Amino acid sequence: MTAFRRLATGGRIDRTRRHAFHFDGELCKGFAGDTLASALLAENITLVGRSFKYHRPRGFVSAGVEEPNGLFTIGEEGRTEPNISGTTIELSDGLKARSQNAWPSPAFDMMAVNSLAAPLFQSGFYYKTFMGPTKGSWMFYEPFIRKAAGLGAGTYMADPDRYETRYAFCDVLVIGSGPAGLAATLAAARTGARVALTEQDSELGGSLLSENSEVNELWRTEVIAELESFPNVELKSRTTAQGIYDGNLVALLERRDHLRPQPRKGEARQILVQLRARSIVFATGALERPLVFSNNDRPGVMLASALRTYLNRYAVAPEQRTLIVTNNDTAYGAAFDLAAAGVAVSVADHRSTIAPALLNRAASAGLAIFPGTGIADVEGSKGVVRGRLSGAHAAVVECDAVGMSGGWSPAVHLTSHGGIKPRYDETIAAIVPGDLAAGHFGAGAVMGTFGLASAISLGSAAGINAAAFAGLTRKSKPVAPPAGAEDHSYSILPVWTAPRESKGKAFVDFQNDVTARDIRVAHEEGYHSVEHLKRYTTLGMGTDQGKTSNINALAIMAGLRDVPLADAGTTTFRPPYTGMAMGAIAGRTIGHHFRPHRRSPLHDWHQANGATFLEAGLWMRAWYYDWAGDTPEAAYVKEMELVRKGVGISDVSTLGKIDVRGPDAAEFLNRVYVNGFAKLPVGKARYGVMLNDDGVVLDDGTTTRLTDDHFYMTTTTAQAGEVMSWLEYLLQTQWTDLKVHVTSLTDEWGGMAVSGPKSREALQLAFPGSNLSNENLPYMGCLDIRQDGVRIRLLRLSFSGELAYEVHVAADFTASLWEHILEAAAPLGIKPYGLEALASLRIEKGHVAGLELDHRNTLDDLGLGKMAGKEKAYVGKELRFREKLQAPDRWSLVGLELLEPDRKLRGGAILFAAGEPIKGHGRGYITSVTWSTELGKFIALALYQGGLKHEGEEIICAFPLKDEQVRARIVSPHFIDREGARLHA
């Protein structure tokens, strides 16, 4: 019966440092250097979970990242982490691990009844049922299916830990620290290259750590010692190369949480490194494959190499007897080491002829060898009791553990991320890398060369070649192998599937409970392509991504289809190589730091003076001020009245500002704006509209001519970046003959709008020395003045429709000037007004803004058609005249007045002509709404079919989301001061 024990001596564990940990609430003990898996085995806990579909008892299969079975939920509260494989978790004191898919416990699991219904759950059964009785029935079944699936349970609590990201660069990156990787690193380092070695394991050494050879261990420590002496070498253990991206970008996940479950302040739990390597050496080794036979999922059935690792690295061995079943040479390594540790070992070898060297050594080590013999089945329910052999020797062997080896699969994953398909190699019955990309090199088991000496010599060569590719050609002497290192011959007899007669389930993908029979069913139904096989059976789609199962499955399917494995192909290898925390990918760019805040030069003032802010794109904008009220609804009305009746000041620093200059500046603007700018007089501003090439409105703003060849352009806040890039595009790629320079001044200048009938008075108080008379600074005029030696630009523009000015000044002075104006004009009752009022005032005036400029509307839709130059050429002129863009019944800009005093207009309401049925898409919709202080009613801007042709008509504004319909009248969008008397006052 399956049983394991800890040996008194040996292994790499530190017996002086004990760790206490909990498994399903039970207190267990282990040592530093243990993994959760080795510690549990040492405690003879072999049944650690249940499979997710059939709820079969499961134990550890492997000792590494490929583990399909031994998954746990570790940590508590915000640190709860499901689906962690016990073979990769380093034991730490106080670790809490819980089993999955088992209730109340793995040993006694209620859901085990599932296995009775097992015959139903063959591949694809979901697609064949749960359809009835009615159409929507799936909605009834789905919750049960969902509950049953899903492995471990996560937590809703936020993750308390910190993650960081980092950029790094090097000449040569070596992935994997086995003999091949160590040799490559050393050889590359000797050329003077900047070398990084990355190893997912906690120690460097790879497969060497699983051996018990003193010479090899000596070699390992000497090489590492020499590497540590190089300033140009970075050794990263606990760092997994997760993916390789275009441009030789390698995503490395560095784990820092191994020994401290709760990191200190500012200390990252994990770090994602984006490393750019000039060249890469793959030394990722190979993963052993299970054999497919009945009940091969019983706890105690493991990979032979895993038994060897547990023995040599963790000093954990099967109680007394072990049965090794293999089709190749490597399993003998495990067999000999186990025998040497006093375990009685029998070996069933599918091959009838075995290398004499092995047979002799076996004989002297006292192993029972059964050539030409495989395994048909294992007996035992929650562990193995005995193995039933078949073939030349149909013996029954009592044992505590079964070590299986179906051959080796090179870890080719990373070599394939760039899109290069791996290929099948007959001689070792394995998938090996296809051609490597330029700058990529490989050595050791990953390339399918399974020998120590060759791993080192080829690794050393790869290191030198990689350095040379990165431009470092200095001589570097090859790395010498350990004394007496040799390449044992490697032979394998591929056997992919169990002898037919046995009836128990034979698993291919342990985690997803995919059996050989499921593959047969997929074949019957025609899901032949490896991709269909995968998707139909979910094979290889688990947390292990099929590291142990893919090749066996492909081979079985190839066999059923009777095509050579080479033609079957493989599924696509995708990053990440092993699961990686989402938090690590996001790093610190989350929460408050998710995206930068863009702040006006007046931000601090707003904050200190009762402003409530609103996110507008990246900008933080002063929405309304508490002097006017504590809700936006209350405040904006007060702020509007202030502007209509007296004077207010508002922050317009967010406007895009662009410096346009050069001999051809006027010509340039004349081309990008629909209206003329060539003849704009110096000292004058003009409102302009730009189209995109497609003839749709891109942006609007005012542009001022400062001198003949110098203009000051403003854009909308939202489009500033787009417009800037667009102007640069035109100048740098299309109109390269134009001598024009554009520079963004958005950050250089702050701006404020001083608006209201009393605005001139206000500014006069602020700038007593300047002549602000209507003559000297008329509407659309520009005047540069100085105050305390600081240049201030006064633009007589109005967004609100009142007499108004924009005051622009260098950013650092904006707050000070703002305060100066507030003080100077205090007698007039000047106060700040925010974004909400700003937007409402412009609605009353009928100025279009973001909600109307949504890339769907034309000049004519917005009632601006008249602006466009008839004769001159401008961007968008041609496509603007496309048939449908000129159609008379297009939706175009109108104003609306609410006709039902006690009710409300709402943005997003759909418009209908009075009396017509309220359905379909209507004749338009409301873009922006406000309460009009001037008119004492709700008004809105809207787009309506045919536009102002319908002026005066009564229409219906439907808002079915609130079961509302209100009556409104179509009016001019210019609700106030149509003839513009106030502007020119």
Next chain:
Amino acid sequence: MPSRRYSAFALARHAVSPDLPWPRAWRSPEPKKSYDVVIIGGGGHGLATAYYLAKNHGIKNVAVVERSYIGSGNVGRNTTLIRSNYVIDGNTQFFEHSLKLWEGLSHDLNFNCMVSQRGQIVLAVSPGQLDTFARRGNIMRLNGIDAEILDRGEVIKLLPYLDYSKDARFPIWGGILQQRAGTVRHDAVAWGYARAADMHGIDIIENCEVTGFVIEDGKATGIETSRGRINAGRLGIAVAGHTSHVARLAGLRVPVESHILQAFVTEPVKPMVHHVISWGAELFYLSQSDKGGMVFGGHIDGFNTYTQRGQFPKIQSVAECAVSLLPFMSRLRLLRHWGGIMDMAPDGSPFICRTPIGNLYLNGGWCYQGFKATPASGWTFAHTIANDSEHELNRCYALDRFEKGGELDDYGIGNWTYKQ
């Protein structure tokens, strides 16, 4: 030959007699010399088109030719969101028709596509955005489509695990819910349509790449393929990301650019997220698959490519969205990520139409909305091919609409393929 119908009974029968073989879902026939109709592209749209040609129009001498394995394209790699929340006249009706077809699809195909109407919530991050959502919702209601507007409090009730703290960079102002929206098991759609089409005698020919067209005096009469020449009375192109490439073989230059969109899945966990969640701060959407993985995605990488590999900066920004909106995602582990090639149209809306070449029809320009469109796309494309004229549902999806200014820009993004 045993009945090919799927049912609990059939399952039971196979359970008791394990050696009773299941019938093939679809045959893999050798291409015939000639067909009445050949559909190019064995994705969702191509297969659906073939199925509706047989079912709605009685045209059964049909082949679907697929370069690789069916479902190898976007239908097999998308984030499976279905919805019908469109504002533009034409889009609204088309996508609602699609959603109605989804609702009956498993029954219709006798194949469980796991149509899960778990509801989609789109989150607004500003009052202005809430207004644009309101317009959307109102249009939906006025066209008989379900929609509810949610205030912040209602969102908190439905999705208590989002970040509502003061640290949230973009506070949630509310959202819009379509309860009938949801997800569908993507591969099942390809397989279900293929199997149902096959039952009508339609040939599904995999590993058969179209390499050229046979065009005689302005009419398409056949195709050259990697498996030889196939003659056809009529030809339909439904190759999504490869639209330009295949159309060019017929001498057509089309308003489509191929861009990569990435998708992501975490390790499977027990049910946590019971809706489809979309975010208004940056394009981001997430749902939990029945297998338990969080399936999510963002915007396209932003430059044209035919590689199915994404760039890391986009991967990062999507992860940032995920963790910022759903802080608990931080500890979940990314299992796999991949990409698909999308046929981006300037206005983000598709083409289902005749072409300047006789007997040649085009279905493309799907951007990231093509999966939800699959049934209606097949339905209307079949109609267009069968009748050599557009169905009223796809009349607005003409190839030459830009010449006339007939853009259908549902989100007001503007005519840029790399922004849509």
Next chain:
Amino acid sequence: MLERHSALARATPYRSSILRMGEAREFSLVQVAGFGKAFEKAITPFLGKLPAKVGNALDQHGRTLMRTEPNQFWIVGPENDDIAAKLHTHAAVTPLSHSRTRIVIEGAPARNLLAKGIPLDMHETAFKPGVFAMTGLHHTPVLLHCVGENRFELYAMRTFALSVWEWLTDAALEYGSQIATSL
């Protein structure tokens, strides 16, 4: 009297024994641009030798010249520098002193800190004193100038400066004092 108000006036200061980080004010930044080689000839008398390619900086006459575009230079000088006036008639001169906030980062961990957010090789053999680069930090455009072995001047957009500062001080948590994340 009008006074200058820094974008970082309200920022939480950063303290650390190994890393110095703070705003360096009192500088003038002038951008000069022109067309073709002629303009370079015209401004050389006032500025001296011009950096040959984008990315090179030269210190001379108490000023730092940086070529920021093929036909454009940045002149960083003392706050009261009058160079703008001198160049006015010879090139397109644009004062930008207020558009950028200059942050000095100095100390052993400086390079590691910057490597957390700047997608450039910060290795001392790669990013040497006298080199500058225009690149991105926290999604915003920045100009990073290496002015000493482990001393850098970072020019951030004024409207983003506080966010960049918040990002930097958060990233530097492991080297020094805690800061509140939300300001």
Next chain:
Amino acid sequence: MRIPCPHCGERDVSEFRYGGDATKKRPAHGTGDLKAWHDFYFLFDNPKGPHLEYWQHVLGCRQWFRLERNTATNEIGEAS
């Protein structure tokens, strides 16, 4: 992906902004040639293979330039 800016050298793709097919010839303005403008703006060759395209070093020197890139492999060629 790494993109070689002609002025700043090789940089991370995240510093750039894509600008579309650079082989398209922009028709003259003011000709009223609707067809030419339609084809220029709305039609794409969208080749699977070599592609000459515009990029702007938007977080760097802000210069627009042409770049050769293979859309089938993302292999980067010359920038000009």
